[in-house]
Amino acid sequence: MELDQLTDWLWCLRTDFVNAYAVRDGDGFCLIDTSTANNEEAILELLGGLAGSAREEVKIVEIFLTHGHSDHTGSAAAIVARTGPRVVAAVGDAPLIRAEQSAPPPQLTDWEVPLFEQVMPGVPLEQRLAPAAAVVPDRLVRGGDTLDWQRPATLLAVPGHTPGSTAVWFESERVLIAGDAIASHNRRPILGVFNADPAAARDSFRRLARLDADLACFGHGDPIRSRAGLRLAEVARSL
Numbered sequence: 001m002e003l004d005q006l007t008d009w010l011w012c013l014r015t016d017f018v019n020a021y022a023v024r025d026g027d028g029f030c031l032i033d034t035s036t037a038n039n040e041e042a043i044l045e046l047l048g049g050l051a052g053s054a055r056e057e058v059k060i061v062e063i064f065l066t067h068g069h070s071d072h073t074g075s076a077a078a079i080v081a082r083t084g085p086r087v088v089a090a091v092g093d094a095p096l097i098r099a100e101q102s103a104p105p106p107q108l109t110d111w112e113v114p115l116f117e118q119v120m121p122g123v124p125l126e127q128r129l130a131p132a133a134a135v136v137p138d139r140l141v142r143g144g145d146t147l148d149w150q151r152p153a154t155l156l157a158v159p160g161h162t163p164g165s166t167a168v169w170f171e172s173e174r175v176l177i178a179g180d181a182i183a184s185h186n187r188r189p190i191l192g193v194f195n196a197d198p199a200a201a202r203d204s205f206r207r208l209a210r211l212d213a214d215l216a217c218f219g220h221g222d223p224i225r226s227r228a229g230l231r232l233a234e235v236a237r238s239l
């Protein structure tokens with residue numbers, strides 16, 4: 001896992017497959033997503049490096065999960081067990097996050113079929129949709145709710161990828177963390193892939209494009225580091 005500093009308060013925790021984000025919060029951090037399973041040590045090690053402390057001493061205040069897919073919730077249970085942060089998630093994906101349900105199957109477009117096979121070759125569909133280790137959210141939220149972090153954020157319901165997909169909008173800094181509602185490929189924003197409800201996902205993309213974000217960050221692919229709103233609006237027109 002690699003750490004990529006995006007602003008003086010925001011870092012991307014990146015594997016070759018998926019991104020999670022760390023937001024500085026006092027002498028600790030809040031996390032947006034937790035990457036795939038078994039990344040807890042890497043996350044704490046990297047954040048310890050930032051905080052100048054041993055990984056055992058890293059303070060994680062709160063985790064917000066953008067949706068219930070296991071590549072975003074994978075290390076949440078282990079981080080909770082290690083450092084005890086509160087977990088916040090949207091009502092709509094809570095059954096996935098509590099591992100009571102599998103994710104709804106995506107309605108794949110023709111071009112997504114080979115990509116879906118490439119992501120987890122040979123793994124049966126049930127396993128691909130299976131939840132990660134269960135986490136019980138301490139707080140369930142809906143669109144319009146806020147995260148009461150040192151740097152406050154508004155939560156935006158962006159259904160489509162999953163029913164409860166939720167983006168995080170730091171309005172005063174114009175920073176958007178879109179989860180999988182948007183992705184980027186070769187530094188171009190695209191509609192996130194593998195959507196349970198593609199029409200809803202397109203609507204959600206259009207709403208996010210109207211925010212006029214400066215920095216936009218995604219679950220998969222590189223962030224768009226400046227004037228992201230213009231790029232998103234361009235793509236939204238072609239959806």
Ligand SMILES: [Zn+2]
Nearest residue numbers: 067069161180
């Ligand atoms: Zn996803």
